[in-house]
Amino acid sequence: MKAVITVVGRDRVGIIALVSTECQKYGVNIVDISQTVMREYFTMIMLAEIDRLEKDGKTVAFSDFAEEMANVGKEHGLDIRVMHEDIVNTMHRI
Amino acid sequence: MLNTQDILETIRMIREENLDIRTVTMGISLLDCVSDDEERLNRKIYDKITKTAERLVPVAESLEKTYGIPIVNKRVSVTPVYAVGAGLSPEGFVRIAGTLERAADTLGINFIGGFSALVQKGETVGAHNLIEAIPEALSSTERVCSSVNVASTKAGINMDAVEKMGRIIKETAYRTRERDSIGCAKLVVFANMPEDNPFMAGAVHGFGEPDSVINVGVSGPGVVAAAIREAGHCDFSALSDTVKKIAFKITRVGQLIAAEASRALSVPYGIVDLSLAPTPAQGDSVAEILENMGLARTGTHGTTAALALLNDAVKKGGVMASSHVGGLSGAFIPVSEDRGMIEAVEAGVLSLEKLEAMTAVCSVGLDMFAVPGDTTAETLSGIIADEIAIGVINTKTTAVRVIPVYGKGVGEQVSFGGLLGRAPIMPVRGESCADFIHRGGRIPAPIHSLKN
Numbered sequence: 001m002k003a004v005i006t007v008v009g010r011d012r013v014g015i016i017a018l019v020s021t022e023c024q025k026y027g028v029n030i031v032d033i034s035q036t037v038m039r040e041y042f043t044m045i046m047l048a049e050i051d052r053l054e055k056d057g058k059t060v061a062f063s064d065f066a067e068e069m070a071n072v073g074k075e076h077g078l079d080i081r082v083m084h085e086d087i088v089n090t091m092h093r094i
Numbered sequence: 095m096l097n098t099q100d101i102l103e104t105i106r107m108i109r110e111e112n113l114d115i116r117t118v119t120m121g122i123s124l125l126d127c128v129s130d131d132e133e134r135l136n137r138k139i140y141d142k143i144t145k146t147a148e149r150l151v152p153v154a155e156s157l158e159k160t161y162g163i164p165i166v167n168k169r170v171s172v173t174p175v176y177a178v179g180a181g182l183s184p185e186g187f188v189r190i191a192g193t194l195e196r197a198a199d200t201l202g203i204n205f206i207g208g209f210s211a212l213v214q215k216g217e218t219v220g221a222h223n224l225i226e227a228i229p230e231a232l233s234s235t236e237r238v239c240s241s242v243n244v245a246s247t248k249a250g251i252n253m254d255a256v257e258k259m260g261r262i263i264k265e266t267a268y269r270t271r272e273r274d275s276i277g278c279a280k281l282v283v284f285a286n287m288p289e290d291n292p293f294m295a296g297a298v299h300g301f302g303e304p305d306s307v308i309n310v311g312v313s314g315p316g317v318v319a320a321a322i323r324e325a326g327h328c329d330f331s332a333l334s335d336t337v338k339k340i341a342f343k344i345t346r347v348g349q350l351i352a353a354e355a356s357r358a359l360s361v362p363y364g365i366v367d368l369s370l371a372p373t374p375a376q377g378d379s380v381a382e383i384l385e386n387m388g389l390a391r392t393g394t395h396g397t398t399a400a401l402a403l404l405n406d407a408v409k410k411g412g413v414m415a416s417s418h419v420g421g422l423s424g425a426f427i428p429v430s431e432d433r434g435m436i437e438a439v440e441a442g443v444l445s446l447e448k449l450e451a452m453t454a455v456c457s458v459g460l461d462m463f464a465v466p467g468d469t470t471a472e473t474l475s476g477i478i479a480d481e482i483a484i485g486v487i488n489t490k491t492t493a494v495r496v497i498p499v500y501g502k503g504v505g506e507q508v509s510f511g512g513l514l515g516r517a518p519i520m521p522v523r524g525e526s527c528a529d530f531i532h533r534g535g536r537i538p539a540p541i542h543s544l545k546n
Contacts, residue, residue, distance in 0.1 A: 004096065006105050034098055038106065045101050063159035081105065083162035085096060090350045091343045092100040 002085040003028075003048045003062070005069065009078035011042035019046065019080065022072050026053045026065055047085075108163055111320045112378040113344065115351050116313035116371045117167040118154045119292035120361065121299035122146050122306050124173040124208075132186055135179060136193045143170060143197040143206075146306050146361075151202045153358045157351055165351065166313070166373075166513075170201065171297035172208035180220035184227040191231035191238045198237040205280075207297035209240040212287070214249040215536070225255075228262050232277035233269035239280045239295035243287035245482045247489045250539035251285070256482065257531050259283045260475030264498060267467065271500035274508040278497040279430075279462065283478050285485030285492045290365050291421040296458070296493060307364035308356045309421060312348035312412075314340075315370045315432075316377045318404070322386040333387065334407045341368070341411030349416045367421030368412035369457060370404075372432035374515035380404075380425050381434025392434055393444025401425060402455035422491060424457030430510065430517035431462055439463075439518045446477075446520050454484050459493035464508050464517040467500040474498060476527035487540050 007019055016033065023030055023046075032047040053060040060068075066082035073080030107113040127138035147170050154168045172178075172194070179190050191209055198206040209231055211221035228240050242259060245251040263278055270277035282296040289300020292309035299307070321340040325333065348366040356363035372380045381392035384400045405424045413419050427449070429435045438444035446463070453459045460481050465474075478494045485492030499508050502519055509516035 002096075004101055006101065008105070008109070036098065036102070038102055039110075043102065043105075045098055047096060061156070063156040066159040066162065079109070081108075081162045083104075084160050086350060087161040087163060087347060088096055088100050088104050090346045091104055092097070 001050055003050050004083045004085055004088060005046040005048055006081045007044040007046075007073065007078055008038065008041050015044060015078065018072070018076060019044070022069060023048060026055050026060060028053065028065075107314070107317045111314070111316035112373070112375060113314045113317050113347070114164040114166050115310060115348060117169055117292050117311040118150070118165055118351065118355050119169040119171055119297055119309050119311065120147050120150050120306060120359075121171045121290065121303055121309060121364065123299055123303065124175070124178045128178055130181065132182065132189070136189060139178070139190065140193050140197050143172065143194070144200050147201050147203070149359055153355060157354055157358070161351065163347060163351070167205070168203050169292070169294060169297065170198065170203055170206045171292070171299045172206065173301070174210040174212060174298050175208055176211035176218065176220040176224040177301075179224070180218065182220065182223060184223045184230075187224045187227035188230045188234065191227070191235050194238050195235040203237070205237050205239050205294040207239040207241070207294050208299060209238050210242060210298045212243045213255045214243055214246045214252050216252060217255070225258060225262060228281065229265040229269045229277070232266050232280050239297065241282040241284055241287065241296045241298060243284040244478070245285040245486050247286060247486050247543045248539055251479065251482055251486055251537040253479065253531070253537055254534055256479050257475050257534070259478055260471035260473075260531070263474050263496060264471045267498045267500050274502075274510065275467070275497050275499045276510055279495065279510060279514050281495065283482070283494045285482040286490060288421055288491055292367050293369065293371065293422060295495065303364070304362050306361045308352060308359065308361050309364040309367065310348045310352040310355070311367040311369060311371060311421065312344050313371045314344040315372045315380045315383055317344060318370060318408075319377070319379070319382045319386050322383060330403065334403055337404060337407035338411030341408040342415045345412035345415035363418070365418045365420030366416040368408055368416070368419055368423040369421070370408055370425040372426060372428065373513055374431055374433055376433065379432045379434035380427055381432055381438055385434060391441055391443040392438040393448050397448060398451050398455055401427070401452050405456040422457040426458060426461065427452055427456060428462035428495075430464070430515040431513060432515070436516065436518065439520060446522065450480060450484070453481060453492055454488060458491055459485070461493065461495045462497070462514065462517065464497045464499050464519045465522050466503045466519055467498055468503070469498045469522050470526070470528070472526065472528040472531045473522055475531045477522070479531070483537070489542070
């Protein structure tokens with residue numbers, strides 16, 4: 001499956017590094033990155049390929065990964081959201 | 095391939111425009127719990143609900159995180175209890191309400207619906223005793239919701255039940271007087287009650303439903319309001335198309351969550367309810383949608399037409415997005431739960447009469463509005479009769495959820511907090527309708543009910 005990771009916040013050095021390091025810990029492969037500005041906020045969109053999520057040798061549920069990423073975002077003043085790609089597909093495709 | 099604009103739109107709808115899933119409601123049949131031993135009946139009800147819905151809250155929470163969309167409420171509706179406990183005394187029904195409350199506590203859900211009776215043509219003994227038990231049941235529980243269907247297009251209006259519900263509402267208001275008569279916020283009087291509605295306080299699990307089922311209520315007034323604002327000054331055809339497109343997207347999310355919840359819980363998927371349900375939060379208001387269409391304030395002339403357009407376009411957009419649509423499916427206009435509606439009442443623009451007219455073109459009815467505590471039971475029955483007549487004649491669901499706030503009058507307000515919001519007390523007519531209400535009997539079904 002694919003996941004959409006969005007990061008909204010003030011632009012600063014190290015955002016991509018922060019998110020990709022975090023993804024690496026779970027074995028998440030980032031396949032695409034784009035960035036834009038949404039209503040004066042820096043917005044980064046990452047597309048990630050997720051086959052299985054593992055951290056420190058243990059399997060992690062997708063919902064826990066999403067929650068953990070949101071928490072990492074909060075610590076750094078960023079709004080990080082991880083969504084299953086299906087929400088975007090369902091909403092915008094017939 | 096995913097498109098950046100689509101992703102951004104989804105994020106904006108959730109982040110800034112309060113898009114959420116309003117409720118995932120599991121309907122559970124209690125018909126197999128029936129027993130002539132009251133203790134056994136209570137135990138079976140508790141076990142059935144807590145076992146069937148055991149994973150409802152964890153599954154919904156996991157879906158929230160997986161799809162990044164809030165699921166505001168997780169709820170349960172059950173078979174109308176008057177039929178499950180048909181032989182019980184009023185005190186017995188109060189004990190059933192206590193059992194439902196305990197089950198809701200165990201599951202961690204915020205409301206459980208189905209303390210209900212259908213009496214459109216007349217009362218059974220069970221219905222009579224359940225209705226008598228409503229004031230005590232609602233004052234001794236927090237999460238139990240009650241509803242009574244007093245009319246249908248097929249059966250006409252049971253005016254004896256309408257008369258009785260005026261008294262029951264008054265009594266419930268008195269019993270919960272320490273908390274601004276909040277008991278009445280959990281009591282709905284219906285015409286043409288749907289059997290698969292996921293929204294409280296009127297949710298029940300109807301007799302034609304499977305043993306258990308997942309129904310989902312979507313939301314998103316903020317998303318619709320933003321889309322209309324962005325569309326700018328366009329004509330009515332374009333306005334309607336704007337609403338249809340956005341309603342499609344909102345409903346697709348509901349469909350996705352319904353399908354996934356059903357799969358994860360191994361419970362059949364019932365329906366998606368297309369209602370636009372407001373909350374007291376800023377930017378989550380149906381009134382704001384109407385005002386974005388060009389009304390200076392909801393309640394002014396043009397309001398009914400604007401609401402009619404909105405309601406119809408939401409259905410047209412939503413129906414293609416979901417494999418099964420049901421429940422109430424229309425814009426909700428509860429006063430206390432919608433910031434724009436509250437402001438319109440406070441500004442003196444939105445009257446009870448206009449509110450009633452609005453209910454003729456949308457779901458559901460006169461909802462969550464407060465009237466003075468000294469309003470007579472007959473006047474409450476008159477308000478109910480008027481609203482129910484609109485539903486019966488127009489072959490639609492209508493309902494009344496009125497709060498006669500004990501000890502308060504016009505110019506004051508009540509605050510329930512949370513999703514229930516706050517309500518300024520609206521004036522009612524002082525002239526009596528008692529002689530009309532006390533005639534007794536039934537108003538016959540309208541001629542167009544004879545369709546066969």
